[in-house]
Every structure is written in structure tokens, then in C-alpha cells.
Amino acid sequence: MVTQDEINAKAKAAVMEFDDEVAEYVCQEAIDAGLDVVSLIQDGLTAGMNEVGVQFEQGTLFLPHLIAASDAMSAGIAVLSPTLEAEGSETENKGTIVIGTIEGDIHSIGKDIVATMLKIAGFRVVDLGRDVAIGAYVDAVKEHKPLIVGSSALMTTTMVLQMQVEEQLREAGVRDSVLTMVGGAPVTQDWADKIGSDIYAENATDAVVKCKAAAE
Numbered sequence: 001m002v003t004q005d006e007i008n009a010k011a012k013a014a015v016m017e018f019d020d021e022v023a024e025y026v027c028q029e030a031i032d033a034g035l036d037v038v039s040l041i042q043d044g045l046t047a048g049m050n051e052v053g054v055q056f057e058q059g060t061l062f063l064p065h066l067i068a069a070s071d072a073m074s075a076g077i078a079v080l081s082p083t084l085e086a087e088g089s090e091t092e093n094k095g096t097i098v099i100g101t102i103e104g105d106i107h108s109i110g111k112d113i114v115a116t117m118l119k120i121a122g123f124r125v126v127d128l129g130r131d132v133a134i135g136a137y138v139d140a141v142k143e144h145k146p147l148i149v150g151s152s153a154l155m156t157t158t159m160v161l162q163m164q165v166e167e168q169l170r171e172a173g174v175r176d177s178v179l180t181m182v183g184g185a186p187v188t189q190d191w192a193d194k195i196g197s198d199i200y201a202e203n204a205t206d207a208v209v210k211c212k213a214a215a216e
């Protein structure tokens, strides 16, 4: 019988080897074995993605490798999604959360994972997608009246736009009606404090814990 550590290691390797088929196979194997798919995402697939990111930064891997690794990760997530969402459909509605990747930024994998995990936790999630114009967050807050509006930023250059979400929500007179949440690899609690965002979460599990606390 395969263990959680073994399956996580296999998933990490599949992403690092840019192997969509193995990623899909390993994810199905985890479901069949009844293993923890959240751990598989965080400690397996994401760990592989992070390692690819480090090698990209060091100049040993290049953009096509990033694309190939994210394809493998997405292939794995696609296998896991029905199982994850089936778990989520059984829980009650805890409130609405609007989420999107900030303007100028097309990194969507982490945001998608956060959105999926929030759905599983019982929130109604309005996913605005990626490269979301700041005004679109404001419009979505007016339209959906969410409990929380979250933005994801994966680059230091786009992270600064999270500040504009705060500003434009204030200018539109709706800042006090909603909690703001920020996340993404370069984002920190210090950054959230600096721009006046209500919630910072390091990963999807942390986001679920903090959003549940906010909904109580």
C-alpha cells in the first residue's frame, strides 16, 4: 500500500519532470488509496512547482520548463478537482468570497487551489479569473456583496496593485462593507498590514482557517 509520503514524493517528481501523465496517474492513485489530497497538493505538486521556480531563478531552467511544469501540475489538479468539489458540495453556505489574480499577473494555479479549498469549506466563491482589472474587484463587491474579496499576486511588480484594490474600494465607498484578503508567494503579513488588508494567508489551508474565523 502506498503511503502519503511516497505519493507526495511521486507527485513532486512528476511536476519536476514535466510529466502530465504521471501527475494524473499519481493523483488518481492517491484518490483510489483514500489518501489526503490536500497534503498531496501542498506537499507534493506544489513542492515540485516551488523547486522548479527555484531552478528558474537560478537560471538552470527556463520559461518553457515553467510552462511544462505548470501543465503537469494542472493535469494533476484536474484529476483531484471532482473529488475535492464533491466533498465541498455537502457543506452549508458560509458566505460569498470574491477572488482573482491581480491585474498584469497571469499566475493562476495558487489562486485556483485557494478557490477550490474555500468552496470545499462551504463558501460560495466568485472567481474573477486572472489578470483582473482593479475596477473589476470593486464592481464584483458591489454586485455580489461578499464577506471577503481576495487578490492573488505572484510577482513583486504586481503585488503593489493590491494597494490599489484597497484604494479603489475606499473611493467607491464600499471598503467598510467587505473584508479584504491578500496572498501569493511574495505577499507577507507585513505587506498586508502595510496596505491595510484585513487577512493574509500563506496557503490554501491557512486561507480556509482565516476565512472560517472571519465568517463566525
Ligand code: B12
Residues within 6 Å of the ligand: 046, 049, 050, 052, 053, 054, 056, 057, 063, 066, 067, 070, 099, 104, 105, 106, 107, 108, 109, 110, 111, 113, 114, 150, 151, 152, 153, 154, 155, 156, 157, 181, 182, 183, 184, 185, 186, 200, 201, 202, 203, 204, 205, 207
Ligand atoms: C508556474 C509559474 C508560471 C506559469 C504560470 C501558469 C499558471 N497558469 O499559473 C507561467 C509559465 C505562465 C509563468 C509566467 C511568468 N512568470 Co512565473 N512562475 C511560476 C512559478 C514557477 C510557480 C507558481 C505556482 O504556480 N506555484 C504553485 C502554487 C500552488 O503556489 P502559489 O501560487 O504560491 O499559491 C499558494 C500561496 O501563495 C497562496 N495563494 C496564492 N494566491 C492566493 C490568493 C489569496 C487571496 C490567498 C489568501 C492565498 C493565495 O495559496 C496558494 C496555495 O497554497 C513561480 C515560482 C514560485 N515559486 O512562485 C514563478 C514566478 C512567480 N514567475 C515569475 C516570472 C518572472 C514570470 C514571467 C514574467 C516570466 C517571463 N519572463 O515571461 C511570466 C509572467 C507573466 C505574467 N504577466 O504574469 C517570477 C516572478 C518574479 C517577481 N517579479 O516577483 C517567479 C517568482 C519565478 C522566479 N523565481 O523568478 N510563471
